[in-house]
Amino acid sequence: MTETSPDTSWLSALLDWSVSLMDVIGPAGAGIAIALENLFPPLPSEVVLPMAGLAASTGSFTLFEALAWTTAGSIVGAFLLYGLGAWLGVDRLRRVAAKVPLLHPEDIDRTVAWFHRHGSVAVFFGRMIPIFRSLISIPAGVTRMPLWRFGLLTAAGSLIWNTVFVMAGFLLGESWHVVEQYVDIVQNVVIVAVALAVAWFLFARTRTLIEASRSRAEPADEPDRERVPAG
Structure with missing residues (x-):
């Protein structure tokens, strides 16, 4: 269906393998590749999905099959990560946070509270944001979002992303790389935003710890007040 890239890196080999799945077992191969993409984000869906569309345009399978199987793969992969989150649970994450420098169990509590309020929106739109597409399933599992709601939101968000x-690939054919360029820009923006958020968190938490340490040390450093003689 497509020529093997001259790049012999492991990622190129993985992409070639995912494409070969479509050659061998048809649209089910695309579904398997997308399920693995959820578990292994370095396998980019923005490459696998257009290849499924390209295969549909050449008659290897239908457009409906491409959309159905890739969306099913997204749902399966998301539920596997949901299970990981459910296994981790709030209590285990609180214990981990208590042992990690600059983290507190209360950070987990605040995150869980936020997800209880905004989790539905986060899951739906998270399925359309690079990097977060996979990761958003874990907090959903940690907070035990109802399975029916998680499945419905995941299916809706994944269907939109997959369809695009x-x-x-179906309409642009071999020129689908034009879309990939824009996705790379969005992904870079997301990476920068995450890096800035993490840097700000570390800065704010470190500053708080330093100020708390100084406030505890100040009373001990103050000179003893002169005693007023009696009488």
């Missing part, structure tokens, strides 16, 4: 890229 499958249709890009």
Whole structure:
């Protein structure tokens, strides 16, 4: 269906393998590749999905099959990560946070409280944001979001994301790389935003710890007040 890239890196080999799945077992191969993409984010869905669309445009399988199987793969992969989150649970994460420098169990409590309020929106839109597409399933599992809600939101968000890229491959053919360029820009923006957020958190938490340490040390450093003689 496609020529093997001259790049012999492990990622290129993984992409070639995912494409070969579509050659061998049809649209089910695309579904398996997308399920693995959820578990292994370095396998980019914005490459696998257009290849499924390209295969559909050449008659290897239908467009409906491409969309159905890739969306099913997204749901399966998301539920596997949901299970990981459920296994971790709030109590285990609180114990881990208590042992990690600059983290507190209360950070987990605040995150869980936020997800209880905004989890539905986070899961739906998270399925359309690079990097977060996979990770958003873990807090959903940690907070034990109802399975029916998680499945419905995951299916809806994944269907939108998958349709965009499958249709890009279907309509643009070998020129689908044009879309990938824009996705790379969005992904870089997300990475920078996450890096800035982490840097700000570390700065704020370190400053708080330093100020708390100084406030505890100040009373001990103060000179003893002169005693007023009696009488």
